[in-house]
Amino acid sequence: MTNKSNVYGVDLDQYALNQYPDYRPGGLPPDLTKIMNTSYLQEFESIWGRQWGAMGIGKLREVGLCKPTEWESNKFFTQDPNFFLLRHAGGNIDYREMVKSQDQYAEILTKNGVKINWMEYENPIGAYGPMRKLFVIEEVRFVRGGAIVPRFGHASFKRGLEREFTRFVNDMGCPVLLTVHGQGICEVAPMFVPLLDDLWVGAISCATNQEGIDQVLPVLKSAGVVETHIMQLQTIMDSFSSGGEFHTDMIIHPVAERMAVIYPGALPWTTYTWLKDLGYKLIEIPADEQKTCYPANLIVLEPGKVIMNARAEKTIAALRKEGIEVIAFDSGGIMQGGTNGIKCITMEILRDDGPRYYK
Numbered sequence: 001m002t003n004k005s006n007v008y009g010v011d012l013d014q015y016a017l018n019q020y021p022d023y024r025p026g027g028l029p030p031d032l033t034k035i036m037n038t039s040y041l042q043e044f045e046s047i048w049g050r051q052w053g054a055m056g057i058g059k060l061r062e063v064g065l066c067k068p069t070e071w072e073s074n075k076f077f078t079q080d081p082n083f084f085l086l087r088h089a090g091g092n093i094d095y096r097e098m099v100k101s102q103d104q105y106a107e108i109l110t111k112n113g114v115k116i117n118w119m120e121y122e123n124p125i126g127a128y129g130p131m132r133k134l135f136v137i138e139e140v141r142f143v144r145g146g147a148i149v150p151r152f153g154h155a156s157f158k159r160g161l162e163r164e165f166t167r168f169v170n171d172m173g174c175p176v177l178l179t180v181h182g183q184g185i186c187e188v189a190p191m192f193v194p195l196l197d198d199l200w201v202g203a204i205s206c207a208t209n210q211e212g213i214d215q216v217l218p219v220l221k222s223a224g225v226v227e228t229h230i231m232q233l234q235t236i237m238d239s240f241s242s243g244g245e246f247h248t249d250m251i252i253h254p255v256a257e258r259m260a261v262i263y264p265g266a267l268p269w270t271t272y273t274w275l276k277d278l279g280y281k282l283i284e285i286p287a288d289e290q291k292t293c294y295p296a297n298l299i300v301l302e303p304g305k306v307i308m309n310a311r312a313e314k315t316i317a318a319l320r321k322e323g324i325e326v327i328a329f330d331s332g333g334i335m336q337g338g339t340n341g342i343k344c345i346t347m348e349i350l351r352d353d354g355p356r357y358y359k
Contacts, residue, residue, distance in 0.1 A: 040222075041145055051350065052174050053144040055224065056197035057254050058354025059302040064168065064347030065106060066119040068098040068135040068334075077132050084132055085155060086336075093336045101333025102135070105307075105342065108327060112301050117349065119168045126160020133158065137347045140165050141188035141216075143223035146175040148216060153185035154207045154246045172349075178219050186212030189348065190247035195254045198226040199278070199357040201271065203248040205233035226358045231271040249343055251285075253296040255324050256304040257355040259283070261315060263290045278357070283318050293331075297341025299348075301327075303355060307342055 017023050021038075022030040045051055054060070073093040077084045086093065106116055124131050139150040139161070147169045152158035162179060169176055180186045187207040194200045200220065202213065213230060220228060233245050245251055251263040252271075260275065263285040275282060285295045295312035308316055310328035319326050331342050 044145055048173065048175065050173075051144070052142050052146055053223065054142050054194070054348035054351040055144060056194045056199075056351065056354035056356075057257070057300045057303050058197070058352035060109075060112075060114050060300065060348065060351050062115040062117065062350035063109065064117045064119050064137055064140075064349055065102065065345065066121070066135045066137045067102065068095050070095050071124060071134065072098065072132060074130075076130060084157065094333075095336075097333040098135070098336055099333075101331060102345065105329060105331065105334070105345075108307060108329060112327075114301070115350075117168075117172060119164075119347070121164050122167065123164070126157065126163075128156045128159060131157050131160050134161070134164075136344050137161075137165070138189045138344050139187045140169065140347050141192060142174070142347075142349050143177070143220065143225075145223055146177040148188045148219055149176055149179040150188045151180035151185050151212065152187055152207070153205075153209070153212075154187065174349075178215060180212050180215055182211060182215075183209070184212035184215045185209045186216050187247065188216060190249045190344065192216065192220070192228070193248045193253060194225075195260065195280075195357075196257065197354050197356045198224055200225050200228045201231065201248060201252060202228055203231045203233045205246055206236070207246045229271060229274050231268045234266055249297055250294050250341075251296055253298055253300075253343070255283070255298070255300065255306050255319060259322065259324070261285055261296050261298070261319070263287075263296060265290065281322070283315065283322065285312075286314050289313075289315055293335075294341045297343045299342050299346055302352075309341060 022032060022034040024031050073095040078086065078093060109116060119137055121134055124134055141148045149162050149165050149169065151162060166176060166179065180188070185208055191208045192200050192202040202208070204210065204213065217228060233248070236246070245266050251266040252260055254260045258279050259281045261283045264272070265287060289295055289312045293309040293311040295308060295315040299307040301307065304323065305325040307327045307329055310330040311332070316326045316328055329342065334345060335341070
């Protein structure tokens with residue numbers, strides 16, 4: 001049988017056996033000591049062909065987005081706006097305005113050199129029936145070495161999206177490092193916010209339980225996260241007006257190295273003092289802006305440059321005073337689909353290595 005050169009990019013006639021690190025001549029078995037200390041990440045790019053991971057606030061290179069469709073405005077969902085988390089839009093949803101708003105956002109990303117991968121759903125029926133918020137795809141967390149697929153807690157009509165996420169991740173050629181399973185619940189990306197490459201903050205809420213955290217933390221550690229602070233979020237019970245939040249990124253988000261926006265009304269004292277002890281400059285979100293536009297739900301393009309809801313005028317002014325470049329974008333069309341902010345609809349796939357706390 002003739003070796004066909006370069007069929008797989010390797011000429012077998014020219015390939016030397018000593019290129020295998022564990023090769024020993026003389027008819028000996030592999031020397032396994034030569035590869036046992038080589039890490040997964042050292043071999044990753046040669047196996048998978050590229051890097052993945054959005055670990056901190058390094059320059060954003062690649063994201064996933066999913067276009068809203070007419071499905072989101074079906075009267076099936078608007079018959080009970082509070083159950084389907086449509087409290088901002090009520091029964092009036094114009095999906096075309098959602099699409100228009102997202103297109104404007106996509107244009108901003110493209111102008112800033114960010115590659116967009118468009119996700120499409122094959123089946124919108126989940127574990128308990130029709131799913132909605134299909135365009136809200138933030139929840140997959142990409143770290144060095146692959147993706148962590150979530151399991152949802154904040155609504156039964158989200159259960160099943162993990163199937164669609166897995167297909168999308170696989171189609172891109174990215175390995176899945178973990179799918180939250182068993183009794184675990186963890187909506188990974190909105191619950192674990194990277195302040196820096198190696199310093200993250202997470203939370204327990206209806207969207208993440210302790211088992212989910214216990215599953216995710218070892219994967220984060222293997223990817224290079226040295227410290228993860230876990231806080232408790234307040235409860236949403238019978239009334240949205242009483243307060244409470246599902247996700248960490250609704251109340252805290254970095255904007256630069258050692259600077260973050262926070263909403264104090266939902267931030268535990270222990271988390272506040274933890275941030276202060278780390279030397280963080282904290283920009284307070286006013287209560288009126290938190291209720292209308294959730295300024296912390298933003299996208300960092302690179303340290304000191306962010307995309308933020310244009311309605312957050314006071315927060316934007318405070319950030320600009322600190323030298324932060326803010327691209328103000330009116331995400332009102334997107335927010336028809338719920339309390340969804342800019343970050344909620346953005347699956348962060350790849351960032352450059354960014355600043356670290358533990359040098």
